[in-house]
Amino acid sequence: MEFVDLEKIVKKYENGATSLQEEITLRNYFTGGADVPYLQEYEYLFHYFAKAKEETYTKNIQLNPKTSKIKNLKWFSVAAAILVLFSLFIGKKQQDAAVVKEQYAHVVKTLETLSSNLKKGEQAVATLYTYKYTINKILK
């Protein structure tokens, strides 16, 4: 490339006015072992641009990567809800049983008190009968 041309294109490049074709020419020129000391920064620049374009995306593209996770998450919430309901059910049952047991114990205790009191009454009545019998014996 003519030196004058090069300077012209470089100036144009700096002003953002070059066409793609001209930029490709510049890139080829500077990456192709150009030796223009006072434009050396362009050498770095274009080398970098050329190298940067070589980088590739090496991983595989997965088109449905997250659906399974989301699905799992949904099922997790369903399972959690069921678990909560189930444990509530069990808890309620156990609580009911405990309440019934307590009531039963209470009733038993009450009945025991009642029966012991009744026994006292019966003894008193028995004494009364004995008394009446003795009286009758004496009077007759």
Added chain:
Amino acid sequence: MTQSSFLKVVLPFKDRVFRLAKRLLVSKEEAEDATQELFFKLWKNKEKITDYKNVEAFAMTMTKNYCYDRLKSKQASNLRLIHTNYKEKETALDKSIEYRDSINQVHQLIENLPEQQKVIIQLRDIEQYDFDEICNMVNMKPTAVRVALSRARKTLREALIKKHNYGIR
């Protein structure tokens, strides 16, 4: 649209999407995630793809916007700070020993450009897109694109000269 015909349409520009994401997001892993996410999004909207004249331009616009969003959320959570010291590794760039230092310098310099100029430099000087396509992708007028490009190029050149002459003049 079947999976294979979709892949036929999108695979040719997967590297370009990845490179743009990497330019904006800094770390390679994040760029890979972003690329994956974008193609997944494209796949979900596959019915609409046929409506767009230029799927590639559409994908690049999506990439740009997606990365901007990511950056915003990242800035909010201060994650960006972690990545400022990020070193390139195992890339094609490192294979060239001869120019490695100056090339890394350029990388760093582009890193320091404003987001918009970064995108335009990436699209024009690295991916070599047409001006019309770039205007389409970044949703800007041709003159604005040229001005941004010119500014970015001048900044890069001046910074390189400055670094190169450091301690000499």
